[in-house]
Amino acid sequence: MSQPTPRAATTSRVYLARLKGTPVFDPLGDQVGRVHDIVVVMRLKGAPRVVGLVVEVTGKRRVFVPLTRVTSIDPGAVITTGLLNIRRFEQRATETLVVAELLDRQVTFRDGSGTGTVKDVAMELQRNRDWDLTKVFVRRGGRGGLMGRRRGEGVVVDIQDVTGLARTAAQQGATSLLATLEDLKPADLADVLHDLPDARRLEVAASLPDERLADVLEELGEDDRVAIVSALDAERAADVLDAMEPDDAADLIGELPEAKAAELLERMEPDEAEDVRRLLEYEQYTAGGLMTTEPLILPPEATVATALAHARKEDVTPALAAMIFVVRPPLETPTGRLLGVVHLQRALREPPHELIGAILDKDIEQLLAEDDIGKATRLLATYNLTALPVVDEDRRLLGAVSVDDVLDNLLPDDWRGADEEVTDEAMTRTAHG
Template identity: 60%
Template structure:
């Protein structure tokens, strides 16, 4: 039988990792500093794993390290710290494991041969020397079935030495607990969190995200990360995720794959979505055709302002594309009929709902050729304060639109997220030095 933990008198102070996540971190005078995002643990060959500190999420979703030597109290729903918080972005070291990201939800094996379990929580205890160690694991027994691994309903606290310290080879790790902590993050912030995980853990988490959520996240990840994820998915699932992505982002991702895999995924995608991606693949990467999306908001001139406002409210429309509506003759699917002009959302808001948008057209915004360079697009957007530029063919038909966020993504260096962290760190340190 697994060695079940027994109640002890004079038990040292202890906390559960799952309950600690999300707890506010405050300084000695009670000012809010951030919230606990994870706990850093050092696994040992002998003895109990040691918890060395907290990962704290501070302003702008930055995650920093707070050692337990700076923590004076973890009571009454708050972590109280002392001293200064190191604002450098936390980067996990090889010897470190994360309580939530790496250990919780892990499938483990009971050493007495009684089966498998899932780590549902981690009990941390404080020693007389004021060190924090992993005392016990709260484990839910699971059994294998034709549908995977199911819980049996039995849960127990077990000593550290009663289960294997590593996941069983070949078994994926569930990500329920980790996903719960990331549930409310915006796609860009969730992408940052996934980027901080190991490759294997990133794949495990991505595989458990819904298609539309994963599509949003892939649009925010670097090429290396999203290629790693998309190639780890089953082909049908990968095609479904590509269907949910913006066509230009899907085309960018597909273009990075081997030709054989490109064709296989395109065949599995919805025909209309695949057609858009194929069309975009024909253009060079840093041209208007290569940057554009084929799904901006397109309406006919006899549509009303009320219809326009209903379209820009759609949740699947990025903010940069919701600020401007493209007006064309039918058909309204790209390539459309003749491009007539645009309507700016700010202008539409000043008009009665029944106004025809053909009456408030801005015809000064001209379309660009699909071979237009990114440099020309940048100057055009800056000169006329545009959030999106129409792309038209020789016959004046609308092919798509290039949004300002697509241009920015391609102007920034490949490692712009890490570079931004270094710049931010340096700026904060300089400001602090000057009071």
């Protein structure tokens, strides 16, 4: 039986940048995901061939869908045969991603009229039923132009009329890719960066604002974040470390070569560097090594309204926002004596003017800095908590261990890129090589 040939709604030409985010449906009309990118293969002779789509399905998983499994490409909808490969997409050396790598690539016009920036590419159905890249929409950036066209003008040209499109090592601007990633959560953006080629990953990471990059580094694996920080200017790297949670910054500093780590600590803000140095004194799999030094901390005289306002802060993780630690002054770690905690759910049931000292949970389990990760895990699971206080022998609060910190250290190092077990061997990536 021959494979179905995908058709366009009104034309055999499809502009690919516009496919980003398009819903993907099975033959019954149920949505199975959205188009994340388009995969092309550059050839020594002839136009680049489009081989398939990268589709983001449930759980932010990205899978490969060959064009032989696509039956229709309409405005606002891509229809498939319903047979999807459930393996996570992994880009091969011979493949190029349109959105991640071709958009914003600098090309040169063969007629000598200057250079330009790729803003879109179009594929067209060929007689052999393959889809090839045939047109390029280019924003001119060079001198003059063909037929008197002006600098900055957008033109559509045949793909053979430009050079530089297939350069695998070329650096392209990050503008278009960053625009498509703007709304992603840090963990999802970390997955995207992990999947990019090395040079592209570093370029995109360097283009992110400090706070955004800090959030993403907290979600990346060791190799990726060490490579990114090592490639940054030392002053910029220190600023990003300042924006990270102290425990994550300490983990990252501990992964760097000793000389590099010392240099960055010297360039960091003194208060932030002090917290990091303190955390580096603890073993990795102890409560001290896992804790953050910046949980929500208030005195007993604070009101419920104040506590809720602190919990609403955008930079507070959900795990830490669920608990306010109530202490005697000073309020910076190491604090005065820990009096107890206020659970967010309890605070929501109290009038705003109520003092949090009156609604304390004084029986909260505590960890010492030298307690191991096993004890932290058992206490969190036993009492259904999202965070635990870490104290010293005098019951001064040193920090807090949250459930997400524990999970990050219990899961395998490569858990972000691990695939689920594939049980249906019939769902193979046959059209992908």
